Amino acid sequence: QQQVKQSPQSLIVQKGGIPIINCAYENTAFDYFPWYQQFPGKGPALLIAIRPDVSEKKEGRFTISFNKSAKQFSLHIMDSQPGDSATYFCAASETGNQFYFGTGTSLTVIP
Amino acid sequence: DTAVSQTPKYLVTQMGNDKSIKCEQNLGHDTMYWYKQDSKKFLKIMFSYNNKELIINETVPNRFSPKSPDKAHLNLHINSLELGDSAVYFCASTLRGGFGELFFGEGSRLTVL
Numbered sequence: 001q002q003q004v005k006q007s008p009q010s011l012i013v014q015k016g017g018i019p020i021i022n023c024a025y026e027n028t029a030f031d032y033f034p035w036y037q038q039f040p041g042k043g044p045a046l047l048i049a050i051r052p053d054v055s056e057k058k059e060g061r062f063t064i065s066f067n068k069s070a071k072q073f074s075l076h077i078m079d080s081q082p083g084d085s086a087t088y089f090c091a092a093s094e095t096g097n098q099f100y101f102g103t104g105t106s107l108t109v110i111p
Numbered sequence: 112d113t114a115v116s117q118t119p120k121y122l123v124t125q126m127g128n129d130k131s132i133k134c135e136q137n138l139g140h141d142t143m144y145w146y147k148q149d150s151k152k153f154l155k156i157m158f159s160y161n162n163k164e165l166i167i168n169e170t171v172p173n174r175f176s177p178k179s180p181d182k183a184h185l186n187l188h189i190n191s192l193e194l195g196d197s198a199v200y201f202c203a204s205t206l207r208g209g210f211g212e213l214f215f216g217e218g219s220r221l222t223v224l
Contacts, residue, residue: 032211043201043215087152099213101154
């Protein structure tokens with residue numbers, strides 16, 4: 001049973017475009033929603049995270065939108081660059097407990 | 112100074128062999144994990160230890176045996192390796208009850224021939 005559902009599986013955008021990756025969850029006990037970025041040959045690294053008491057969080061060109069009632073959250077990458085090409089994972093957890101990951105989105109940004 | 116370090120980075124071995132992967136974290140975390148990432152990039156949790164105690168043990172063949180000698184170390188031993196064990200294995204750590212950030216190692220790529 002997939003606790004966190006992620007889409008799309010892959011995404012190709014032109015440089016400067018705004019890729020959007022979506023995730024949905026069922027467990028209302030989740031209180032921490034991070035996004036991880038993984039480059040080939042590297043481990044996933046925390047990109048940005050949000051808690052359910054806010055609806056949006058921005059860090060540089062990366063924004064998380066969070067809809068608590070719909071149990072959905074999404075990652076937007078503004079002014080995407082070729083260097084953003086990576087695999088992105090959403091995740092959810094109850095703070096300090098098990099992390100549940102989405103299935104990943106492979107993003108390619110074409111110069 | 113590497114926060115979560117895994118050794119070895121690459122492992123190539125024959126079916127039926129036994130191999131181990133070691134992990135160490137210097138972040139002062141109390142919870143460590145092993146994840147398996149297959150060719151489709153899916154991150155599947157295998158085990159979790161909190162202060163040397165096993166707290167998560169997903170449906171993993173008992174050929175896989177984790178061991179945590181102290182809260183900074185978590186090792187993974189695999190017996191009788193099979194072709195399907197080929198994957199990248201990631202160690203990760205976090206502070207339970209803290210801000211929740213999970214730090215990953217760089218992975219150990221296991222290839223079983």
